[in-house]
Amino acid sequence: MTVHPFIEAEKRDGHNVKRACELLKVSRTAFYARCKGTPGPRSVRDAELTEKIAEVHQQSRGTYGAPRIHAVLQRQGEDCGRRRIARLMRKANLQGRHRRRRQPTTIPDQRATARPDLVVRDFAPDPHGLDTRWCGVITYIPTEEGRLYLATVIDIASRRMVGWSTADHLRTELVTDALTSACCRRRPARPVIFHSDRGCQGGFNWSSQHQFPGGIVGAR
Known part of the structure; x- marks a missing residue:
């Protein structure tokens, strides 16, 4: 669940956006990027990871799931968590084969x-x-x-x-x-x-x- 609408409401009421972002542990850059309709750094990073995940998934002939793809990306020097990869795979409708x-x-x-x-x-x-x-x-x-x-x-x-x-x-x-x-x-x-x-x-x-x-x- 995003907290950006709550920050927007606080901003309209005249409250400090910086303070609201600090309390909610939200990036101000991402908040302002969302307000402008441009993707934030996290969205950009997710898009990059999704492309690499799809590439590894295709190279494995559709057999690799989140754990194996995470291991491959780790060997390639990508700094990302397995849960994040699992979330992006669900969003991209990608899944591995189960025995x-x-x-x-x-x-x-x-x-x-x-x-x-x-x-x-x-x-x-x-x-x-x-x-x-x-x-x-x-x-x-x-x-x-x-x-x-x-x-x-x-x-x-x-x-x-x-x-x-x-x-x-x-x-x-x-x-x-x-x-x-x-x-x-x-x-x-x-x-x-x-x-x-x-x-x-x-x-x-x-x-x-x-x-x-x-x-x-x-x-x-």
Whole structure:
């Protein structure tokens, strides 16, 4: 809130402008500049800082917020506070990008039966071991309509994705559909070990023991 209108009223009543500015801790230069319609020193400085803030913001591809821009300007020798930069960024409608809070896509089930580690923590590629060890990963893709969940099946030997499925939920079908997709694409002739997080989506340890073409898919 500006106190310049109050000083103007004091001036009209015949009071001392200098004394009023001292009591209110206001620059007389800025007050008289405002009365004349010309920008005061602070306004000029704000305009200069806004240009430099916009330049740094553009160089960061719109990712830097007030703390990082403040650090850059400090290194360039600019004497300004972080709150001032934040205020000028709000005024210029500039903002940085915030890291989204990650949502867990794998929820451990404490009641799930522990499965043996059939791959024995061996995730090294092996050109002669195709379609013998698969692993599953679940992630999500942010969209305008919400989160799109993606379940993938990766062949450990080749590091290639051999099956996948998408859905707007995290139910068991998301994973089993990805496994079905992988089996239909690869058609393994022998049993395949499928490794996943223990106690993944509810019921997955049970559903992953379905009989697929080529053998039983094991899970951990």
